[in-house]
Amino acid sequence: MSGTPDDSDHGHDDESNADTDRVDLSRRGYLAGVSTLGAAGIAGCAGASEATATGAPATTTATAEATTAAAGDPTVSVGAGSYTTRLPSGEEAPPEQVYATSDLLAPFPTNEWWSNLLRSQYGAPMWAHPLVAEPTGAGLDLSYPTEWTFSTVAGDTNRNNVAEMDDTTDLTLSTTGADFADARCAGYGDWHVDVHWGAGDTTTPTLDATVTQGSPFVFAEVTGADAELSFAATPDVWADQGNVLGVTVNGHHYGLFAPAGATWSGVGSATLTSALAGDGYLAVAVLPEATTTALSRYESYAYNPITGTTVSWTYDETAATVETTHAFDTAPRGESSTTGTIAALYPHQYKHTAATLDGDTFVSPRGTMETTTGASFTTTLDLPPTLPYLPATESADQSRLAGYVDDAEAESPLVRSGPEQPGDGTYWTGKNYERLLQLRPIAEQVGDATAADAFDAALRDDLETWLDATVSGDSTSEDVFYYDGTWGTLIGYNDSFGSGPELNDHHFHYGYFVKGAAEVARTDPTWADDANWGGMVELLIRDYASPDRDDPLFPFLRNFSPYAGHSWAAGNPDFDLGNNQESSSEAVNAYAAILQYGAFTGDTRLRDLGAYLLAHETAAVEEYWYDVDEENHPADWDYSYAAMVWGAGYKYDTWWTDDVEAIHGINVLPVGGHSLYLGRDRAAAQATYDELVAANGGDTFGYWPDVLWSYRAFSDPADAVSLFETKPESYAVEFGESRAHTYRWLTALSDLGAVDASVTADAPLAAAFDDGTTRTYVAYNAGDAETTVTFSDGTSLSVPANDLATTTASSGSGGGDGDTERAPTVESVSTATRTTGPWTNVTVDWSVADADGDLASVTVELRDAAGATLESATTSVAGGSASGTTELRTKATPETVAVTVADGATNETTTTTTL
Structure with a gap:
């Protein structure tokens, strides 16, 4: 969650090429072409930025065409759905x-490190x-924080909950x-901003400065006056x-670079001025050391002002x-x-790049840079293992699981809302969707088609209500x-936790909606x-x-900060500590939702967008929230895990409670x-869980036990089941x-x-698991035809269309682990x-x-609906390939x-097909 004063009571009751043009992520023709939205719709949405009066900040005023549309019918149709402009x-x-300056138009970035x-x-x-840069009436305050300070928050006065840099x-x-x-925004790129006074x-006079994330430089231009630098001390x-x-000031070293022929006056005082030889530009750079060697090196780049910053990605x-x-x-x-x-590269960047590192380092709240x-550098990150849901496994009591499904189905209404419980608003509505979308495949796995249909109907009906403005009407x-x-921006009302006025x-919130879709x-x-939804x-x-x-309607990657490698939550980050993000896991969920939506709809461009966001967000979570290598959080802090990451540091706290x-x-x-x-890092998951148990005074949980048991399953699934x-x-x-x-999650893990x-796979929805003796491979095929997924250790898995499949092999049997004995594969299965x-x-050709x-x-x-074997037959085969037909019959109902x-080394692969 993000932080604003309105967020203090977050509901604890339950809670191949460069830029995107080259990535070629289509907007589906922006709603299947401008014609779908309509001219009036675009005018009503995009607007034009104008200054309201001399000296006033920019506002967006609608065109006459948009005003007419709003005065008549504010509803903009989008396929079967719609939104309102009123x-x-x-x-x-x-x-x-x-x-913003009057030449900048909406849409504006709202959740960046600089968007305050x-x-x-x-x-x-x-x-x-x-660097830290703060605009004021006098100009731009600059600092290079190198020292940590620690403080407490309410409810825990004995430990330093807050770590921030001075x-x-x-x-x-x-x-x-x-x-x-x-001071106004005069321009921006993917991770830089131009400030104008x-x-x-x-x-x-006027002053312009460019501040860039990861850059030791600030580039400035001055008109109508001399440049002036005022220091905290001489x-x-x-x-x-x-x-x-x-x-050097406050123990920090800087280089000051004026044009050739310029000089600085005031040396020996706390204020330096320069006429800049009439050229009006200068640069200030923080230096890694106070040496002429460093000064000369940074001078080489001080006259190359940054004018653009662009991220691009390719999912392989x-x-x-x-x-x-x-x-x-x-x-x-x-x-x-x-x-x-x-x-200056962050840890999540320099750990994953082949770029040459120069040896200079800087201190930052994210660790050493x-x-x-x-002109550029490139990183390569693994796509994390991702599945739409976990497979059915043997240890779950199928009748018990079916009973839990029945209990959920019996809830009325299935989409919970109302004044007596936290069900209203975009956030709580989204969490409703998460519950339903997880229940539906479980109902399918236990053979309860009626429950599966009920969960699906509730999910789509409520989504369609929200996605159609005519359902609620304008009143x-x-x-x-x-x-x-x-x-x-598109705002869902009722809004939640400042998602409306604060953005x-x-x-x-919307990640839950997309995942439900x-x-x-x-x-x-x-x-x-x-044409539909x-x-x-x-x-x-x-x-x-x-x-x-x-995009005429929305800013580029609103919540995701490309250089930081993760998202920011606050749309109004007006905090001394900068922007923040609390629930990194909900950010991951939002990007996994894009990947899954792209996969299920056959839109590889959206799928690849999700892959880019998911790979970076998860890498950053490991580095900065969980600090899995124990390198980035301050050594003197009382914690090894951060609930909130801020521009200035970390907090072991939430916006609404101090409950551990x-x-x-x-x-x-x-x-x-x-x-x-x-x-992905089992030892790190164990360490974080141990920290939780120590802070909680034991492993008896009462606030969110199910969530914490589920996390425990990553380090010790048997213990997680025992706690449940x-x-x-x-x-x-x-x-x-x-x-x-x-129950499904714990027993499956x-x-x-x-x-x-x-072990990775050549499909976006796949994962591998290892219990010490057996490696299990799981993949989902979102396509309309059977496919073969190949894992990086050489294992192949045949996956039916629109289905989940698994196979197993002895641990270490894959080609990637040094054992030359690879698992056999099921190439095809057809049934009559x-x-x-x-x-x-049943006749089975294989x-x-x-x-x-x-x-x-x-x-x-x-097998029946519960997975129990009704009839079976075994055929001996030999060599490198074989095919055959097996006929079985039963008086029960096979599902x-x-x-x-199996091979001679007892490696096995299983493919399951629904009749």
């Missing part, structure tokens, strides 16, 4: 004023790392005679080369990796002696999406056609993660097949959970074992069924193969056919 009655919209600049007169500290100002970049009425003043000037100075499905390039555009000045720039030089604020043209948490599309992809679903995706910088269970659980929920990244069994019928079920899902991240009197006869030429046997089983092939 604010629902009684609701609060985001502010009308945007602190857009919300108020001067904004707030912008934690760019390694950003005491080192110097102020300004002009002589400066007294600016405001003086646009509304008639008697003062700086030590240890190098004076005329236009270039090396100075075969290798299961995401390759991401961060590129810097620069505009060299006459003094420039090289190309490119110096960039290491520098590289050039109510309930269950409707409103487009705000001032900022460029907080859109990825958290993905579950509907899993078996009914036509529901997600543009797909257009509205994609509007939600575009609102929190639009992949197109030219919530502090840990908020970065676990919602639990599902997207959560497997939390088990202490009170399986009496614990309080978390709002987005169900007893059926928790108990059978499957640990997540084996060393006929009924004769009381008998059901083909199998073994790369080592060591086939031994094929076993065919008929599935399982074909198991």
Whole structure:
């Protein structure tokens, strides 16, 4: 969750190429082309930014065409759905004023490290790392934080809950005679911002500065005055080369770079000025050390101001990796002696790049940053193991699980809401969807088609209510999406936790909606056609993660910060500590939702967008929330896990409670097949769980026991099952959970074992597990035809269309682990069924193969809805391939056919096909 003053009571009761143009992520023609939205709709949504008066911040005013549309019918149709351009009655919209220069138009970025600049007169500290920049009436305060401070929050006075870096100002970049009425955003890229002072003043000079995340430089331009640098104390000037100075203040070293021919006056005082030789530009850089060698090195790049920052990505499905390039555009000045720039890389970047690191390091709240030089650098991250749901396994009591499904089905209404419980608003509605979308496949697995249909119907009916503004009408604020043209955003009302006026948490909330839509599309992809509900679903995706910088309605990747590698939650980050994100797991859920939606609808462009976001968010979560390598959090802090990551540091706390269970659980929920990244490092999961138990005073949980048991299953699934069994019928079920899902999750991981991240697959929805003796491979095929998924250890798995399949092999038997004996594969299975009197006869045609030429046997089983074997037959085979036909009959009702092939080394592979 994000933080604003309104968030303090977060519901604890339950709680191949460069930029996106080259990535070629289509917008489905922006709702199947501009014609779908209509000219009036676009005018009503996009708007044009104009200054309301001289000196006033920019606001967005609708065109005459849009005004006419709003005065008549504010409803914009999108396929079968719609949204409104009129604010629902009684609701609060985001502010009308945007602190941007008049040439900037909506949509505006709202959840970045710098976007506080857009919300108020001067904004707030912008934690760019390694620098912190804060606009003021005098200019730009700069600091290089290197020291940690620790404090407590209410409820835990004995431990240092808060770790933040001290950003005491080192110097102020300004002009002589400066007294600016405001500071405004004058431009931005994917991770830089241009700040302008003086646009509304008639008697003062102007100042422009570019601040870039990861850059040690601030580039500035001055008109109508001399440049002025005011220091916190008289700086030590240890190098004076005329236009270039090396100075130290507060123990931090800086290089000051004026144009050739310029000089600095005031040396020996706390204020330095320069006429800048009439050229009006300068650069300030934090230096790694106070040496002329460092000063000379940074001088080489000080005259290459950064003018653009662009991220691009490619998802390699075969290798299961995401390759991401961060590129810097620069505009060299006459003094420039090289190309490119110096960039300081975060741990999640330099640990995964082949770029040459220069040896310079900087301190930051995210840990040590290491520098590289050039115009770009590239990282390669693994796509984390991801499944839409876990497979059915043997240890679950099927009748018990079916009973839990029946209990959930009996709830009325299935989508819970109302004044007596937290069910209203976009957040709680989304958690309803999460519960239903997890229940539906479990109902399918236990053979309860009636319950599965009920969960599906409740899910799609409520989604369709929200995705159609005509259902609620314009007179109510309930269950409707409103487009705000001032900022460029889609807001669901009732809103939750500042998602309306503050624009907080859109990825958290809408991610649940998209995931619910993905579950509907899993078996009914036509529901997600543009002519049906797909257009509205994609509007939600575009609102929190639009992949197109030219999107007329939404900013590029609203919630995701490309250089930081993770999301920010606050849409109004007006905090001294910068922006923040609490529930990193809900951010992961939002991006897994995009990946699944793209897979289930056959939109590989959306799938690849989800893969990019998912790979980075999970890598950042491991580095900065869980600090799995124990390198990034401050050594003197009392914790090894952070519930909240801030620009300035970390908090072991939540926005609404100091309960230890919530502090840990908020970065676990919602639990599902997207959560497997939390088990990629089993030792780290164990360490974090131990920290939870120690802080909680034991492993008896009462706040969110199901969520914490589910996390425990990553490090010790047997213990997790044991904890569940202490009170399986009496614990309080978390709002987005169900007893059926928790039981399925715990028993499945108990059978499957640990997540084996060393094995990847050439499909986006796949995972491997290892219990110490057996490795289990799982994959979901979202396509309409049977396919073969190949894992990185050489194992192949035949997966029927629109289905989940598993296979097993002895641990270490895969080709990637040094054992040359690979698991055999089931190449194909086809069935024919006929009924004769009381008998059901099933004919099974199969083909199998073994790369080592060591086939031994094929076993065919008929299984009932609970997975029990009704009839079976085994055929001996030999060599490298074989095919055959097996005929079985039963008086019971078979639901599935399982074909198991074994080799001479007892490796086995099983494929299950639904009859």
